[in-house]
Amino acid sequence: MGESGRKKSVELPANITVRDLAQAVNASPIEVIKVLMANGVMANINQLVDFDTAAVVASEMGYEVTLEMPDVEEEKETGEIPFWRRLIADEPQEKLRPRSPVVTILGHVDHGKTTLLDAIRKTNVAAGEVGGITQHIGAYQVEHNKQIITFLDTPGHAAFTAMRARGAQGADIVILVVAADDGVMPQTREAVAHAKAAKVPIVVALNKIDKPNADPERVKHQLSEVELVPDEFGGDTIVVPISAKQKKGIDDLLEAILLVADTMTIKANPDGRVTGTVIEAELDKTRGPLATLLIQNGSLSVGDVVVVGEVCGRIKAMFDYRLRPIRKASPSTPVSVMGLSDVPAAGDVFQVISSEREARQMVVERQQMREKSSASPKAAITLEKLFDQFQSGETRELRLIVKADVQGSLEPIISSLKDLSSSEININILHAETGNITENDVMLAAASKAIVIGFSVQADSAARNLAEAEGVSIRIYDIIYRMLEDIEKALKGMLEPEERQTVIGHAEVRAMFRIAKYGMVAGCRVTDGELRRNGKLRVLRAGQVVYDGEVGSLKHLQEDVREVRQGFECGVAARNFDAFVTGDVLECYIIEKN
Ligand code: GDP
Numbered sequence: 001m002g003e004s005g006r007k008k009s010v011e012l013p014a015n016i017t018v019r020d021l022a023q024a025v026n027a028s029p030i031e032v033i034k035v036l037m038a039n040g041v042m043a044n045i046n047q048l049v050d051f052d053t054a055a056v057v058a059s060e061m062g063y064e065v066t067l068e069m070p071d072v073e074e075e076k077e078t079g080e081i082p083f084w085r086r087l088i089a090d091e092p093q094e095k096l097r098p099r100s101p102v103v104t105i106l107g108h109v110d111h112g113k114t115t116l117l118d119a120i121r122k123t124n125v126a127a128g129e130v131g132g133i134t135q136h137i138g139a140y141q142v143e144h145n146k147q148i149i150t151f152l153d154t155p156g157h158a159a160f161t162a163m164r165a166r167g168a169q170g171a172d173i174v175i176l177v178v179a180a181d182d183g184v185m186p187q188t189r190e191a192v193a194h195a196k197a198a199k200v201p202i203v204v205a206l207n208k209i210d211k212p213n214a215d216p217e218r219v220k221h222q223l224s225e226v227e228l229v230p231d232e233f234g235g236d237t238i239v240v241p242i243s244a245k246q247k248k249g250i251d252d253l254l255e256a257i258l259l260v261a262d263t264m265t266i267k268a269n270p271d272g273r274v275t276g277t278v279i280e281a282e283l284d285k286t287r288g289p290l291a292t293l294l295i296q297n298g299s300l301s302v303g304d305v306v307v308v309g310e311v312c313g314r315i316k317a318m319f320d321y322r323l324r325p326i327r328k329a330s331p332s333t334p335v336s337v338m339g340l341s342d343v344p345a346a347g348d349v350f351q352v353i354s355s356e357r358e359a360r361q362m363v364v365e366r367q368q369m370r371e372k373s374s375a376s377p378k379a380a381i382t383l384e385k386l387f388d389q390f391q392s393g394e395t396r397e398l399r400l401i402v403k404a405d406v407q408g409s410l411e412p413i414i415s416s417l418k419d420l421s422s423s424e425i426n427i428n429i430l431h432a433e434t435g436n437i438t439e440n441d442v443m444l445a446a447a448s449k450a451i452v453i454g455f456s457v458q459a460d461s462a463a464r465n466l467a468e469a470e471g472v473s474i475r476i477y478d479i480i481y482r483m484l485e486d487i488e489k490a491l492k493g494m495l496e497p498e499e500r501q502t503v504i505g506h507a508e509v510r511a512m513f514r515i516a517k518y519g520m521v522a523g524c525r526v527t528d529g530e531l532r533r534n535g536k537l538r539v540l541r542a543g544q545v546v547y548d549g550e551v552g553s554l555k556h557l558q559e560d561v562r563e564v565r566q567g568f569e570c571g572v573a574a575r576n577f578d579a580f581v582t583g584d585v586l587e588c589y590i591i592e593k594n
Helices: 018-024 029-038 051-060 072-077 083-090 113-124 158-170 186-197 216-225 250-262 356-374 383-391 407-419 439-448 461-470 480-491
Strands: 008-012 015-017 048-050 063-067 102-107 139-144 147-152 173-179 202-207 239-241 275-284 288-297 305-308 311-319 334-340 349-353 397-404 426-434 451-455 474-477 499-515 519-532 536-541 544-556 563-565 569-574 585-593
Touching: 008 018, 008 051, 015 018, 015 051, 015 407, 018 029, 018 051, 029 051, 048 051, 048 407, 051 063, 051 216, 083 288, 102 113, 102 186, 113 139, 113 147, 113 173, 113 202, 113 250, 139 250, 139 334, 147 250, 173 186, 173 250, 186 426, 186 439, 202 216, 202 250, 216 239, 239 250, 305 334, 305 356, 311 356, 349 356, 383 480, 397 407, 397 439, 397 480, 407 426, 407 451, 407 480, 426 439, 439 451, 439 461, 451 480, 461 474, 461 499, 474 480, 499 569, 519 544, 519 585, 536 569, 544 563
Parallel strands: 008 063, 102 147, 102 173, 173 202, 202 239, 397 426, 397 451, 451 474
Antiparallel strands: 015 048, 139 147, 275 288, 275 349, 288 334, 305 311, 305 349, 311 334, 499 519, 499 585, 519 563, 519 569, 536 544, 536 585, 544 569
């Protein structure tokens, strides 16, 4: 902001709270609220307004307004670099050769990702094969202007959040599909966050322009608000209007991809260390484990020994995306392979190892490592460890997924969290929404190394289990101030270790009987893990917590015991609770310091 010349000028971000807007234009919040009201916008002081609205207010107050552009350099330094990019960076420069760009399609549900993938496949796969390709291997290649483009074909619906996060990691370019009749939606924002975190450039496919209610201009403005400023507005995002359904604009889109690819260095060493990512994998009834691999460096040949996660094997046969057998595949090629000992996980990294003995040894070591570390959850991001990670330069970003009970509390939470960002640490809110914390939130957090923050909400039991397995940290608060205080402390390395709940077992209530000292006691069978006399106890009924407290007494065949293991019967009394019902699930947990 400055007072140059006759008219004052001000730079405003894509979204701003009324309070900050008032400060930016040197006015009181009340004055700003009045101008907003005069323009038909009812807003409170903590409410976020978009750039367009803020610009109206600022210009009415005598300012010339420009959109604040994100600092590109700073953005480049935050986020993380996928392993294969680091690997390629280590290859001798003179050995690097151009490879075809790998593209993934992201976007909100129903905006036309599948239709677009089909349209590209049908219009551009070599002639003579049109309609002939019915089987999917999770990726395919097309030719445009004599250049090859590789498309990852991973599903894009909500249940695949984690895969999508990984999809963005494997790609050079993201096509963001936005329906011209619907505009920027929550999953659009999520996709932008993923692509930015992976530092992958975005080309926007403005889809469904054939629809009578399509409003491309409105969508372009919305795109500017998520920092994808279309080139016609002076930004650097290419926006290509298309109709996936009518197969219009597809060539322009492919052209745009090649244009963006031209500005990047898309290279690999075809003779270097062979490595890449698992795109999809399944168990085929007749052929055994089948995996689609994307080769990212080196060349994969039939007969190579591959290790991926805790799976290894010698490649017995290899097929291209048309399922034609091939013997060797170079960087950016997707292939379907046979010969692995088991089904690997999508998103896992594979590498070629010189001998089968060495490969088996690696797998054994990895299994041992996992067993050792499974006692403690996976090394994910926690608020307590954050400071060390900042200090070591491992990360410069705190990623958050925010869930709140009502929209009204979400907005002030987001804006106050954003205020904590500094030049050293960027606070990146990947996703913010109202509602309880679900498995999907945890999946997104795990895939993008984020922390889940809940405000006056609960985490359902599926989400809690997944968080525990994945080592994702969930923090729930009732008071905004407490949450901000914790994060501020974490950023300064002053946060005390949090108590962590670890579920150690479950039992099912089969009958109730009365014991004078305790009232109703539950007769149960331990279904997994164990129950401990000194453990904490939750009673779950239809997935809801009806009691959370402590084990009062634990008996096995009338004897007081310290623990009862899976498969055994026991009698359980809870402290200050006896309203058990047949079918209740008892969850025993312990509290540990992180
Ligand atoms: P996805 O959920 O993003 O994969 O979306 P789909 O590809 O399944 O498309 C959702 C719906 O939008 C389907 O009914 C499509 O036929 C329709 N659709 C997709 N692209 C277009 C388009 O360009 N124009 C029109 N009119 N409809 C489209």
